[in-house]
Amino acid sequence: MSHLPRRKLILHQHQRAPRAVVLVSDTFSDTDETLLSEHAIAPLNNIAAAWSEVSSTNVAAIRSSTARMGSYIANSYTQSVISTATPNVHITAKLYHYNHSAIQNSLIGRVSDESHYWQVKLVTTQIKLIERNGSITERAAAAASLSDAFYDTELTLDGNSIRGKVNGISVSYESALFNAVTQHGFELTIGSNSWALALAQVDSFLMETVP
Amino acid sequence: MKARILTPWSGSGKEDDPFRPRLADDHKLVRWKDVTAQPAANLQPDPNLFVVEVEATAEALAAIESDSQYLILWSE
Helix, strand or coil: CCCHHHHHHHHHHHCCCCCCCEEEEECCCCCCCCEHHHCCCCEEECCCCCEEEEEECCCEEEECCEEEECCCCCCEEEEEEEECCCCCEEEEEEEEECCCCCEEEEEEEEEEECCEEEEEEEECCEEEEEEEECEEEEEEEEECCCCCEEEEEEEEEECCEEEEEECCEEEEEECCCCCCCCEEEEEEEECCCHHHHHHCEEEEEEEEECC | CEEEEEECEECCCECCECEEEHHHHHCCCCEEEECCCCCHHHCCCCCCCEEEEEECCHHHHHHHHCCCCCEEEEEC
16 A cells, blocks of 8 residues: 555656647748749648638748748738647747838737737837737737847747747737637738838748647 | 836727827837736727736836826836
8 A cells, every 4th residue: 555656656757748749830942933822831731731811912922932922012911821720829930020110020820810810010119919809909019129130939829828929028918819710820011112022021930739 | 117007098999000008109118918808899998998017117117107197006
């Protein structure tokens, strides 16, 4: 009888912590001008998924091994998503940041349509966590000093916890809104400046489960 | 420093004018987040008030404290 607690302890020591599973990893290596909707996700696609556009006034296309806005159309946007089987994901990607409101790149999660989703966005000198629920509501923000460059950007959707992080600076919010929706991706937006076209870009998109 | 502060909402919920705390327009904050979680469908509420948790410098908090539009509930 006295040995039973010891055996239980040994069993606990052999239990493994849950690990994240990579759903997709896309480095956007493809022929220039390939539409993102026709691009094969690589190097990892563990859910046989493809990119699709939720809604857009522009298109996303491959250029120089990044996903970019396809052409210059003033004040246009494109939302590209991947359907998964889970609303709980951790997304990382390199988003280009430019210190001007004419260029706004973001990660979007739990996207049910073009105006309902969570978003972590780089806007001039701020990182914003935004609820798009018909209207647009900023739920959290943090000041950031960013140069014109690619930044590792994260969006984590874990139950009611919504978290964003850019360059080590985090924002967070608690909400059950959209928590059964399983499409996630990114959004590119350009304003009325044609030079913004070259800066609306995302690279190294990785989406994994939340353990 | 951290604080919880009562602020009105600002904005119309549009792309170029999102709903946001007026406090963030008027004062320099390191970070803020909505801790009231008022549903977007009810914005702006009447009375137009909600609570944000902020991180800010001592100087910024002193400026907020002297601004009659805002009420600091606690700070540490």
